[in-house]
Structure formats: C-alpha cells, structure tokens
Amino acid sequence: MPLRLFNTLTKSKDGFAPIDAKNVRMYVCGPTVYDFAHIGNARPAIVFDLLYRLLRHEFGPTHVTYVRNITDVDDKINERALRDFPGLPLNQAIRNVTEKTEAQYHADVGALGCLPSTHQPRATEFIPDMMTLIGQLLARGHAYEAGGEVLFDTQSMPDYGRLSGRKLDEQQAGARIEVDAHKKHAHDFVLWKQSAENEPGWESPWGRGRPGWHIECSAMSAAYLGQTFDIHGGGLDLIFPHHENEIAQSRCAHGTPVMANVWMHNGFLQVEGEKMSKSAGNFFTIRELLADWPGEVLRFNMLRTHYRQPIDFTLAGIRESWKMLERWYALTEPLVDPAPDAAFLEALLDDLNTPAAIASLHQADELALAGGLGFMGFSNVQMKITQKSAVDEAEIYCAIETRKAARAAKNFAESDRIRDDLLAKGIVLKDRPQGTTWEAKR
C-alpha cells in the first residue's frame, strides 16, 4: 500500500509521489525563539518527526531531506530582549534570548523523542536570500514600495488565497482588519520594513530594515529544498496568512506554478477541554511537563490522537498513556532496527493514522510490538522519574529488603508500615513473582 497524505491544497487524501524519490524534501515551520516552547508547539514537532521516520522507511534513510527552521528575527524577540537585558547592546541582548531559547527548544523536542531535522536554519543567516527574493518580486511586478515598506501586491497573483479557500473579492476588507493607508489592497502584506534605531536592522536597497513575517520561510525552503519541493507542514493556524503568503512569495518570485506539492497541517491542542492560554492558567511549557512526566509518555499521549484531529490534553490521558507504554515496555525492548508488521505500517501509510497503528500493536506479537514502538521513536530508556522523589534509590532498596524480612517473619504490620511510608514519599511498591520493584507514584 502506497503512502497517502491529506493535502490541504486539494482537501483530499492523495497518493504521495515524490518529485525525486532519491531526495524527498519536506519543510516544517519551526518555532519563533522568544520563549520556552509550550506543549502545543510539541505537536507539529512530533507529528512531522513521525512522518520523517516514515518517509525514511519508505524511501531510504539517506533519501529524505527535512528542514525545520528557527525564527530568530521577530518583533516579539526584540521586546523580550529589551525587557530581559536592558543594559546590553541590542544585538547582544537579542542573541542572548535567541540562543538560549533555541538550545532549550532542541533539548525539549529531543526529550520528546524527535530526531534532529536534516537542517535547522536560522532566519538571520538568510537575510541576503530574502533580499534577493524581494528584489525578484519587485522586478516581476509582484511587489511595490510604499510608506517606507516593501509590500506584496496580492492582486498581482490571480489565485492568491487558494490554500485557505479565500477569494479576495469575497472578503470584506476593513471589517476587522485595520487597513494601512499606504496599502493598495487590504491583504497586501509586508516583505520588508524599516527599522528604528532600537530595532534590529540590515542594510538593504530599501533602507536599513528587517524582513516581514513570511519571507524567511520562502528563503530558507528554497535554499535547502529548491523552488519546488514535496511536503510543507505546520500548524492549522498557519494556513492563513503565513502559508498562503509563503506560496505567493515563492511562486511569484520564482515564476513557478507550485511551491510545495503537499501541504499538511496538524490540529490544535486544548488543555482539559479549554483553549490553552496564560490567562486561563492552563498554559504548560514542554520543559515544565518534562519535570513531571517522561518525554516518551508525552510523545505517546500525542500520537494516540490522529494529527488532524483536535487533541484534548488531560491529566487522565497522560496517566493512561503511561500505563499502556509501561506495560508494553515490560513486555519487550524496542528494537534498534525496527521491524513493524504490515497492519502497523498500513495504518501509518494511511495519512499517519497513529491511533489505528497503536491499536494494531495490541494484537501484535512481541516482535511486531517492539518493531512498532521502535518505529514511532520509543526507546524504553527513560520511564522512571526520580526528580520528584524525595528518597534516594539506595534508601528504597534498603526499605524493600527490610520489608522482605518482615514479611518472611509474617510481621505484616511492619511490612505494611514500610510500604505506606514509601507511598507517602511517592514510591509505589510492586511485588512481582521475580521480586519487589518500585516506581514513582503518578
């Protein structure tokens, strides 16, 4: 069974045929590094990591190029830099913010079992490429200078809005959008804008300035993947305007009919039934969650829901995920070279149907179970959590031995006291046939 993927562009599940089977090319929009990544950010990282693994399986590990960028130029980063490092020169302050945040991001998604992407470009390293693109857009009549900015002329592109299903003439301009007077059309968007003294800037033909919010992805994808490539991914919310504008920029600059053949978008994440927001108090960073839960449990919890479905992130769900994963880990060790069975692979090949793939593992034999777990990126190495435990391991083993002796002497009052004592410290004992084991209470 060939790989089929849901394409936002066609709104249907289509068979996947790469442009070049020797080099399957995928681009995914990465984080803007101004703050710790939250659990919602983890979803595309995990989803497209799984797709990366699947593509490598289908086309060969050396025949897939996966690019996930780091956005390190953004007005939110400037604000954060000025706030956190008021005494430093701006460039230094910005670098402090972005380098720290970027390192944390890579550590976070690594802990969630995501492989490093083939390339992880930073936007600031591609400013010249962006200028080139903007120059091409101006030369081809798709952009214009006004009010100190360079703007994309959306009316110059007949099928602008195709990805998001928006038609320019059907939109009520100005209804909720504040239209800048210098724009020819309400949907025109910024490619380059001038920077004030306290803003980062690069010298350009249009004055000292910085790039708009969309041009970076057009530049970086072209640099690594060419003018036309196979898959472009990101969150649902990026369809408009970000991806729509990327398509407009890339196609109009290069004169190509297509930017990426397949556009994939993961659904949103809610927390305990509500939209995650700082004001609602249900905002969780990946880092916070990793202090309480193994990364593999968080990963498994994410994959239990199909990537296009909304997911409700709940405590009960994480506990259930841990339980399932723990039982499977007790049964088998995932293989270094995973060999999943046909049922598992077919589920994944059907638009990454991870719930069906996971369900198939319940029926699988030990080898196929290990193969499936390994395929999805589970390593079976980090299930115990000791950070929250106030007791050190030697003390636990000592208590277990003492309790063993008490039980042998049928002093059950004492053995129960030891067990309750450990439980109060967050340690659960399990009397298995092979002997007593322990784990952190969850």
Added chain:
RNA sequence: GGCCUCGUGGCGGAGUGGUGACGCAGCGGAUUGCAAAUCCGUGAACCCCGGUUCAAUUCCGGGCGAGGCCUCCA
C-alpha cells in the same frame, strides 16, 4: 458575516452500506498475608429529523451542538 473541521460506550479512539475494533476505567474471577502489579473473563455507544436503499452509524439534504481560522499564534 466568510471559510474549514468535527459530533461513535463513563473516558480516549478506529472503522464500516448488512454480526458496532481496540485501550483505559467499571464489574466478576485467578493470584496475593492484605494491597498494588499481573493474568483470564465480561456488560455498555454510532447528536436529531428527513431522503436514497431490501438494508445507514456509514451516502445525500436540513437542523442542533462543539471547535478552529479570517489579527502574532503550533
């Protein structure tokens, strides 16, 4: 207002024009000094109203409900 998803047992979540997976929880049993863990077994669902059909949860239409995007946002 425009565009787009989605409504399956207590919860999570596949799938299908004709006996409604699977997991968690629950219940019964085994095991255990008692628990936990483990093992075996087990009841329970397709939002509403029409239509097409021999037959619809599955297809079509309408309704109701939930969510998202239209503004930086995974």
